[in-house]
Amino acid sequence: xxxxxxxxxxxARTHATDVIAPNVDDWNAAKAWPRAASDxxxxxxxxxxxxxxxxxxxxxPLSEGIQIYEQLGLGDGAYAFAxxxxxxxxxxxxxxxxxxxxxxxxxDLTSGRKxxxxxxxEPQSGSDPMKMYTRAxxxxxxxxxxxxxxxxxxxxxxxxxxxxxxxxxxxxxxxxMAMIAIPADAPGIxxxxxxxxxxxxxxxxxxxxxxxxxVSEDNIILPIxxxxxxxxxxxxxxxxxxxxxxxxxxxxxxDTALSYAKNRKMFAGKTLDLDGIQWMLGEVATDxxxxxxxxxxxxxxxxxxxxxxMAAHAKRFVPDAAVKAANTCTQVLGGMxxxxxxxxxxLSRLAQMLRIVDGTTEISRVVIGRAxxxxxxxxxxxxVPKGFGEAPDTSATLxxx
Numbered sequence: 001x002x003x004x005x006x007x008x009x010x011x012a013r014t015h016a017t018d019v020i021a022p023n024v025d026d027w028n029a030a031k032a033w034p035r036a037a038s039d040x041x042x043x044x045x046x047x048x049x050x051x052x053x054x055x056x057x058x059x060x061p062l063s064e065g066i067q068i069y070e071q072l073g074l075g076d077g078a079y080a081f082a083x084x085x086x087x088x089x090x091x092x093x094x095x096x097x098x099x100x101x102x103x104x105x106x107x108d109l110t111s112g113r114k115x116x117x118x119x120x121x122e123p124q125s126g127s128d129p130m131k132m133y134t135r136a137x138x139x140x141x142x143x144x145x146x147x148x149x150x151x152x153x154x155x156x157x158x159x160x161x162x163x164x165x166x167x168x169x170x171x172x173x174x175x176x177m178a179m180i181a182i183p184a185d186a187p188g189i190x191x192x193x194x195x196x197x198x199x200x201x202x203x204x205x206x207x208x209x210x211x212x213x214x215v216s217e218d219n220i221i222l223p224i225x226x227x228x229x230x231x232x233x234x235x236x237x238x239x240x241x242x243x244x245x246x247x248x249x250x251x252x253x254x255d256t257a258l259s260y261a262k263n264r265k266m267f268a269g270k271t272l273d274l275d276g277i278q279w280m281l282g283e284v285a286t287d288x289x290x291x292x293x294x295x296x297x298x299x300x301x302x303x304x305x306x307x308x309x310m311a312a313h314a315k316r317f318v319p320d321a322a323v324k325a326a327n328t329c330t331q332v333l334g335g336m337x338x339x340x341x342x343x344x345x346x347l348s349r350l351a352q353m354l355r356i357v358d359g360t361t362e363i364s365r366v367v368i369g370r371a372x373x374x375x376x377x378x379x380x381x382x383x384v385p386k387g388f389g390e391a392p393d394t395s396a397t398l399x400x401x
Contacts, residue, residue, distance in 0.1 A: 005064045011044040012071035016248070020075025025340065027202035031194075033082075033158040034202060041083060042112015046072075049087045051094040055102060056110035062237060066244050066299040070292070073248020077322075077350040078200035080245035081357065082117075085154055088234050088241070089116035089163045092221050093181060096230070100218035101181065105161065114160035116181075118238075119150040119208055120231050127363050129165070129228060130174065134210065136166040142217040144180060146210045152357070156191045156206040160184050164210075165227050177227030181219040188213040199349030236302060236311040238358040243295035243318035246354055250288045250325040253347050257281055257329035260336070271332070280328050287321040294318060309371045316364035322351040 019037050027034045041047060049065035051057025058065070065087070072080035090109040093116065094102060108114040125131035134148025146166055153162065162182045169176040182189060192207035222230040258281065261272035271277050295318055298310035326348040330337035337344045355361050 002064065004058065005060060005067070008045055008049070008058065008060070008068060009071055012046055012068045013074065015041055015044060015046065016072050016075030020072070020079055024076045024079070024202070024346075025343075028198075028200065028346075031201040033155065033204055035158070037079075038083070038112055038115065046083060047086060047112030048090050048094075048110025050091040051106070051110045055094050055106040057090070057094060062240075062302045063296070063299040066237070066241050067296065069241050069244040070247045070251075070295075073245035074252050075248075076200070077245045077249045077347075077354055078203045080248065081242060081354065082154055082203055084238060084241035084245065085118050086112075086116050086159075088237050089118055089161075089181075091237075092163060092179070092230070092234065097181070097221050098218050100216075101221070104218075105181070108160075115155055115158065116161050116163060117153060117155040117159040118234060119153050119162045119164040119182075120235075121151050123149055123151040123207060127359060129231065130172075132165070132167050132177070134164070134166045135170075136168050136178065136180065138168065139214075144215050144217065144220075146180070146182065146213045146215060148210050150208045150210075152195075152205055153191070153208040154203060154205055156194065156204045156208060157184075158204050162189075162208065163221060165231050168224050174228035175225055177231075178220065178224045179222035179227045179230055180215055181221055182210070182213060182215055183219075186213050186215060197353070199346045200353065232308070233303075235358055236308050239311040239315035239364070240295055240298045240302060242354050242358060243291065243298065243314040246318045246322040246351065247288060247291050247295065249347055249351060249354070250284065250291065250322050253322075253326045253329040253344060254281060254284050254288065256342060256344060257284075257332040260333050260342070277332055280332060284325045284328055287325060291318040291321050308367060312359075312364040312367035312371075315359060316361050316368060319351060319355040320361055323348070323355060326351045 019040055023034065045058055046068060048057030049060050049068060050062060053059040069080040069084050072083060093109060094106050109116055120129060122132055122134065134146065134150065136144045136146045138144055148166070150164065161184060163179055164182050165177060165179050167176050168178060188211040190209045192209065195205045197205060258272065261277055262270060264271040295314045298314035301307045301310040326344060330344040330348060333342060333344065336342060
């Protein structure tokens with residue numbers, strides 16, 4: 001572990017315990033993003049994790065920076081998710097943006113003075129980015145005029161700039177897709193009503209509408225033809241980041257259950273003395289250790305050919321384990337686990353949210369299934385039982401096909 005990573009992990013852990021955890025219920029009640037808190041995160045170096053040091057970032061590799069969200073997840077998974085998306089956008093802007101864009105935006109983003117978020121999904125398309133209707137027309141002066149709508153935009157109305165994926169023609173496919181950063185104050189940008197999300201109302205999410213929004217060509221992050229590929233890489237990073245945050249959530253749920261069960265008197269002893277309770281929490285502990293190993297292995301694979309598959313494994317396994325952990329720990333507290341002060345109901349809802357965002361666990365299963373089909377095609381054929389009346393070579397023919 002590098003000295004810098006050790007310092008940032010400690011800063012994230014302190015931020016989670018001192019800033020997030022004591023205030024998250026108040027943030028939810030206020031239904032407002034805690035800008036003062038994210039400013040503190042930026043001041044602690046948590047807003048430019050992957051950006052180069054010469055632009056004010058920390059210069060961490062993905063494999064190290066992604067571990068920060070495990071610590072932030074100890075306080076709140078939705079908060080960790082929002083900062084992870086900001087860091088992904090900052091990484092893209094500082095790594096692939098034009099020099100003119102970096103001059104204006106880079107240091108504000110790496111410091112957290114300004115926040116960024118990602119806009120890919122559209123209301124009608126969900127997990128299918130090929131169904132994209134947001135269009136950018138390139139004008140004679142090089143500016144882009146953009147019209148369309150995006151859905152599930154995090155930090156809606158709160159971020160200062162939105163990294164938005166667009167199509168530049170009506171041709172099917174993705175070869176005309178690009179990514180452009182749209183400032184929040186650009187004329188023609190607006191937002192729909194905020195989604196009602198009871199367990200993370202402090203994180204504003206809504207649809208974003210673009211009505212002939214004009215953006216400078218300086219703000220092109222990924223040129224035409226690279227928009228989808230870059231977006232998929234961003235989603236892989238997000239999936240592993242979510243798995244990291246889920247580990248913090250699981251640890252928080254487990255610690256809550258342990259803190260309660262060690263003192264709860266029951267049947268002439270303490271709840272934690274019961275074998276059944278130990279076994280329940282033991283499963284959570286094992287799932288947590290497996291989840292940590294898996295997301296860290298997936299983080300190391302990002303940017304390599306196996307990166308998308310490993311990200312799918314992490315996104316499939318870890319949020320599911322987090323849902324199970326939150327529910328199990330709630331069960332250990334019995335009726336008290338349903339009460340708001342213990343926080344387990346919030347963690348259960350957050351875990352379910354993290355199963356869905358940036359690709360549902362079912363989408364991850366599709367990615368894994370396709371990888372298994374590809375592997376199967378390279379394996380030797382095994383004999384398959386023949387049905388009554390089948391020709392002797394039917395199995396071989398089917399295997400060859």
